[in-house]
Amino acid sequence: MPTDEALARCQAARAWASAHRDGEAFDDAAAARHLETCADCGSWLQTLAGLTGRLRLRPAQQPDLVGPALAAWHEASAGHRRRWMAAGRALLWAAAVTGLMLAASRLVGIPPVSERISAHAGRELAALEAALAVGFTLAAWRPRRHAAGLLWVAVTAAGLTLLGSGADVLAGRSHLGGEVAHLPLLAGALGLLLIRAGGPRRMFRMASAPDGPPAPGRQLPPDPATAGRPSTE
Amino acid sequence: MTGLEEAARRAANGDGRAFEAVCRALQEDVWRYCYALTGDRELSAEAAQETFLRSVRAVRRFRGEAPVRVWYLALARRATAEVLRRTRREPMVAAGAVVEELVPGPSVEAQLLVEQLPAELRQAFVLTQVLGLSYAETAHVMGCAVGTVRSRVFRARARLVAAWTGEPGEQDMGEDANADR
Numbered sequence: 001m002p003t004d005e006a007l008a009r010c011q012a013a014r015a016w017a018s019a020h021r022d023g024e025a026f027d028d029a030a031a032a033r034h035l036e037t038c039a040d041c042g043s044w045l046q047t048l049a050g051l052t053g054r055l056r057l058r059p060a061q062q063p064d065l066v067g068p069a070l071a072a073w074h075e076a077s078a079g080h081r082r083r084w085m086a087a088g089r090a091l092l093w094a095a096a097v098t099g100l101m102l103a104a105s106r107l108v109g110i111p112p113v114s115e116r117i118s119a120h121a122g123r124e125l126a127a128l129e130a131a132l133a134v135g136f137t138l139a140a141w142r143p144r145r146h147a148a149g150l151l152w153v154a155v156t157a158a159g160l161t162l163l164g165s166g167a168d169v170l171a172g173r174s175h176l177g178g179e180v181a182h183l184p185l186l187a188g189a190l191g192l193l194l195i196r197a198g199g200p201r202r203m204f205r206m207a208s209a210p211d212g213p214p215a216p217g218r219q220l221p222p223d224p225a226t227a228g229r230p231s232t233e
Numbered sequence: 234m235t236g237l238e239e240a241a242r243r244a245a246n247g248d249g250r251a252f253e254a255v256c257r258a259l260q261e262d263v264w265r266y267c268y269a270l271t272g273d274r275e276l277s278a279e280a281a282q283e284t285f286l287r288s289v290r291a292v293r294r295f296r297g298e299a300p301v302r303v304w305y306l307a308l309a310r311r312a313t314a315e316v317l318r319r320t321r322r323e324p325m326v327a328a329g330a331v332v333e334e335l336v337p338g339p340s341v342e343a344q345l346l347v348e349q350l351p352a353e354l355r356q357a358f359v360l361t362q363v364l365g366l367s368y369a370e371t372a373h374v375m376g377c378a379v380g381t382v383r384s385r386v387f388r389a390r391a392r393l394v395a396a397w398t399g400e401p402g403e404q405d406m407g408e409d410a411n412a413d414r
Binding site for chain 2: 015018019022025044047048051052063065066068069070072073074076
């Protein structure tokens, strides 16, 4: 009958052997020596090795886990996109209404055209402002049809206006309050950028895509670069 | 960086195809681990599903602190705990459903022994021996110390050998007896 002390030695050596099999133990010469000389531990290790070879834990009929997860993914990103789209359209409506009012008031001479530009140039400016405001109205009304074409026009106009106004304000040729009239243009360009972020990628490649929300839960074809089972090592 | 880690990084940035690739690569591991946690086919399906649904939002916060497989298995542990709480059912062993497709014989008997291990030993055993995680990764998934993993794996093995040879399980030194070694 083995003593408690002998059992404890066997126990410690087997615990070390268990971790060592998994490459998770530092060398322990005493434990290794014990395992070589102890017949009980030798047979224990042999049984363990035989048992490990028999373990094939493969559950049958794994349920489809990917389909529902992908549906949830597309639903979540559609919700995200809808919020960007709604914010973009709100900005566009605001830009369209204020832009049209501003252009109309310029055409009838309120506020008076600046002394630095002629009445003729003022009317031309008002016509361009009105055209952009009409564009914003169309883009706010049917973004999938009209936003893509207008985006870079508005961004270019807003960018150049911002540069020009900034330079004039810095040089003292104009004051900040006088540049408030450019806000509708900036809001419109920002609204179009938000719609671009919120719309499906294709929308800005195929501007004639029909209106309507993206189909929920649509499954993308597998990407050849990422399909299959990447290494899990 | 492996393909899987790269896919997880892209999924975190909102790439749906990368997310799909990650799900496909990990679904079997998550399902196996959930089965090891619940011991029940129906519950493990629910828990694995819950894991992937949670990952839709959670993956946006993935920053590669741990390998993505370890990260998903840790998520699976929390999702399974939630499913078990929700259903108010104790983990149980329903071995028949899972082994039905295996050929009867010594392999099935060995598998049944694993399924009859106490839940925590089974969990540590499956993570390290079936899914091939390191002890450190297993500790991360289980939320315990590496020494506890080492102890649980050994105790699982000791129980398996004892059950296989029909000896009494005198090897078990109690809960995480070797946790500090």
